[in-house]
Amino acid sequence: MTLWFVFALMTVAAIFAVLWPLGRAGRAQGQDTENQGSEVAVYKDQLAEIERDLAAGLIAAPEAEAARIEIGRRLLAAADSQPALDGRASLKWRRAAAVLALVGLPLVAILVYVPLGSPRLHDFPLAQRDRAPGMQQSLENMVVQVEQHLEKNPTDGRGWNVLAPVLERLGRYDDAVRAYRNSLTYNGESAERRSDLGEALLAAAGGVVTADAKAEFERAHALDAQEPKANYFLGLAAEQDGRKDDAAAIWRGVLAKAPPDAPWRALVQSSLARVGGGSAAPALSDDTIAAAKDMSEGDRGAMIRGMVDRLANRLKQNGDDVDGWLRLVRAYVVMGERDKARGALSDAREAVANDAERLRQLNEGLKNLGLDG
């Protein structure tokens, strides 16, 4: 209610601003007209100014005389043409203006304000909102609060620990990577944190086990050879590099040591089954396959193309990976893009040209693909 009261007061003040001169005019108008500047007044002031300038020695006597003559001439002309300010009061129009102020002004104000304003909404200054209990806060808001806290206290390792998995779930992989790194810095090394970081790196790279991610898994493995997550992803790395047998071996090892009720057993088993087959398409992780199942033909094609492009990019940066080159060439062949396959082939030869052993591997692999030449 207070808001409407304030609005009413403001409106009254505005109306008063219009009505005031209308009501006041009767009494003060004669004096007003008297005080108003006119041309004549200005010329008189100018004549006085000339006298002062002359007395101060700023202008010489003949110049002052010339100026006096000019201004005098203008003064005469102005006095003749001075419009008679008789100040007629026209009550009819004054009443119309008063009605306009009393009715028109509030009407315009309401008509403009109502569609634009939100009078029911209170203010939400931040200082009050922090204290407001029981306010429904979304996950995003809580994340923002934790981030603010960490911005001020960047050494709070526990905070980074809490924040990192949430960021990952929200899809902010790069931020998650940063959070895991900070967690490692302030909480110390652990196999689990290393493999979590690796997983975030993998997610940020769109499911490809990059060199960085692989390094993290290897570090985790070195810290704790039994760490299942690191082992699983090392298997995935092997699979993505085309070393299916290695992948199978790693995963078999993981399964052998896994407790019978481990929730990730099924995942490892299905991965193992996948490498047991041996399709020509580039390797896919479980999640991506699951995602691909629901896709239309076009989307699936786009996804595969995306993965192939990522592989091509990776190889462009680091061309030592012979298996990678072979997989790329094969993928292009499967996709029916023979030109690109041939291009990749020559890139591969160029990349490994300095290394006789790798070149031999490459040529052998190509022979198996039936592509040499």
Add this chain to the structure above:
Amino acid sequence: MIAESGHYALVLALALALIQSFVPLIGAWLRDPALMNVARSTALAQMLFVGASFVALVALHVTSDFSVANVYENSHSMKPLIYKITGVWGNHEGSMLLWVSILALFGGLVAAFGNNLPLSLRAHVLAVQAWVASAFYLFILITSNPFLRIANPPIEGRDLNPVLQDIGLAVHPPMLYLGYVGFSISFSFAIAALIEGRIDAAWARWVRPWTLVAWIFLTLGIAMGSYWAYYELGWGGWWFWDPVENASLMPWLAGTALLHSALVMEKRNALKVWTILLSILTFSLSLLGTFLVRSGVLTSVHAFASDPTRGVFILLILCVFIGGSLSLYAARVSSLKQGGLFAPISREGALVLNNLFLTTACATVLVGTLYPLGLEVLTGEKISVGAPFFNLTFGPLFVPLLIAVPFGPMLAWKRGDLLGAAQRLLAAGIVALLALALVWAWAHGGSALAPPAIALAVFVILGSVTDLVERVGLFRAPFGTAMRRARGLPRSVWGTAFAHAGLGIALIGIVCETTWNSEYIGTMKPDDVAHVAGYELKLDGLFQRQGPNFREMIARFEVGRDGESLSVMTPSKRSFTTRGSSTTEAALLTRGASQLYISLGDVTNEGAIAVRIYHKPLVLLIWWGPVLMAFGGLLSLSDRRLRVGAPKPARAQPRLQPAE
């Protein structure tokens, strides 16, 4: 409640402006003083309501009320307080609110201090102000409302564009707007004069100081903006002929011409038609600048707050006001009484020449700014018109103008003596030629045009000094008398001298900076040393630092000269997480009027960092010049005397003086 009250206050201001738009006009038509006085009280009330609205928006930004969309989009709870306040006008909606607040402020000032104006003139002026105000209130409320709310307010804002998180934002836009909007007063006076069909001495007496105020602010605003771009953008440049910069330069050029003709108008009752036309043009160019910046037709460094949908609305305002006022001018200008007569060679004549050059220069800038836009609209081709075009057109126009500047104040009103003026300027000319020879002998490299340009600047500065010397009779009268005369000299004379000298000083800075600027661009590793213009800069190392809402990488440079350590410079790169963007904070070391300038690039994989180091000789003169001009304006403004130009009597003997 603050948000909604602020919103409602703005709506009430619109309602008041609508009443102020025509009730006083009816009053003037009926010659009813009461109805005419409505203009005064509504203008004052309007000023209070818009002021309240602006204060409300500031309060919302300070308390980080993210239920207001404008605050959410442009603020962040952890921003330092000063940037929370300046962030109010660091965005489109808020800056438009600042624009109308200043407009209302000027209207309120005319209402409050306009007692010595004829009643009907005041009514007309305030009505015209109200037209402009109504148009912009509607624009704000309909297309750029800063008080729109978010029903479920987010907990954190999106932060202000990091480039704008600088003290420059606190000063530059308000100054610029005070300048832009200040010219609305002379516009309103011009339109009022055209409507009334008469223009008298009271008119000119009012217009001159208001124009001067606007001009001072615009001068400082442009200089400030240029310095801000120089140190914040990290390119080491200070003027880019960017359309937004041109948008502020055009009203300045037209406003400078207006200032001079308003002076003639007040002193000599002449150049009425010029003054009216320039009043209209100057404010039209201010509106054009607002359109260019606010409509998003440009994409430039200043395009931080643009939205194409708003363009049409402003374009409409632009067409109505510019088209309307020029049509009115064409229809009514013949009815204005012709003013005083003067000979071609006279102070008035010199000022007409000045107006011609300034408006032509302004026209070239206009062409260079609008031509690419027009071409893009017609053919879709995107071109940019840059420094080469302006150097070829703007430069040649300014050279004769600068040569003429010292002659102007030397000529007498009504009929002047060009030969006498030339004789008195002989000393200044000789010194300028000596300067030319000296610079030529001393300087190596650089443009052949630089020494003549410096000579020209010296001529302009010494010309102003000569004017003062002549007036006090320094070498003719005894020293004591001269000093007494100097004290008695009107402040407006000193103002003229300072403003004209400022022009020369800025020119020296511009020429030196562009010609003898030396730079080092490369990558440096810690302990590397760069040599620039005799300075040795050693990179000590790179450090990280956490700011309130950014992280910062600082490079520490030790600056030395001839093996002697001078100072430490710490340029940095700041990255702002909320916006995901970064800014370069250049480090500046001032030595006299010259500066060393370091700006950082990216860090390479090997731990080296890309740096750009400039030595800019006499670069500060570029901004001292305009500051001096503004100071001259201030001096002239503080001179409350009436301006009367005493003409030279017709039959007086020409008093030839020996050259000194």
